[in-house]
Amino acid sequence: MHKSIIALGIESSCDDTSIGVIKVTRKDNTLVSEKLGLVTLSQEKLHKGYGGIVPEIAARAHSERVDTCFKKVLKENNIKLYDIDIICVTQGPGLIGGLISGINFAKGLAFSTEKPLIGVNHLVGHALTPQMTDDLSYPYLLLLASGGHCQYLAVLGANEIKRLGTTIDDAPGEVFDKVAKMLSLPIFSGSEVEKWAKKGDKSRFSFPLPLINKNECDLSFSGLKSSVRRQVDYLVEKQSGLYLRDQRDICASFQKSMKLIFEQKTKKALELFSKVSSVKSLSFSLAGGVAANKEIRNSLRELCDNLGVRFSAPPLDLCTDNGLMIAYAGTQMYLGGQVDDMDLSPRPRWPIDIGNQHSLGFGKRGRKV
């Protein structure tokens, strides 16, 4: 690599249309990245009334907005189309309609400008994100916890990622969203639960910690979700509704259970990781929307400090889905020799670790990979 590479990254696998532009330069054998621009168009308002993401609405919104998003990121950051060297796009996993919109747009750009096209695995995008902001070299252990996924990944190289554990049922972000809905909070999101938990009593309810004593790092959240549901139903039956105090206390107690599950499972995952990585000083990082939760983030930071493990976590806007992570991961794929052609097609179910078995269970995007 003789000069810097300017990469465009298009992300449209779920409910945000996001395009980022990044400049990547090799310095002393490491890649240094500089954010040139990022525009994310949220679909939160479009799906709000439905209690979840409606795939058809998401697909239509992506196809209508991807062009606007592209023009906006260039204009706001004074970037010219001819400045861009490579076009990277999320190829999967995700909702097929959104993936098609992003891929078709990327193909059009690559074809008309004769620039290389690179299809990127969304999960690899999350897995490499911490390198953008922290001086983090391979290998490291990553916890990817989002609305569609929950996995402990041994990131040994850009194309060598091993899954050490995964959820066997729901994804944690999905459960945060459902708890917000059960409690009728103003927004059905984990960030809202976190907000309400601040004024709650976390010791009032003791919710279960599924799989906590199993000597592996697979996770389970559906029992915790059902237990919150039963508690809500019980209180509604007994008092004919929920008081503000109940909502806050349930949020705080539920969040505490989530934190304890992640603490225990991260301990187990670090033990496993030390065996597969064979390095003395371990590094641990977080990615995905749930990594934005300060209580979970801080407790994992503390755990790592106590175990002498290096901790890093990307800033909040890079934890959630974004085009920059696709641009950065795409650059690494390109440097590794990957260039795709006009046959590039969406892969809605694309496991990050091909050698690993599928897990049981379904999430909001179907069977877990």
Ligand code: KG4
């Ligand atoms: O990674 P992401 O943007 O999208 C995917 O699901 O791939 O993650 C979104 C998820 C949502 O379920 C949202 O409720 C959750 O991350 N989330 C949070 C917080 N902020 C976002 N969960 C807990 N605490 C938060 N502060």
Ligand code: ZN
């Ligand atoms: Zn994601």
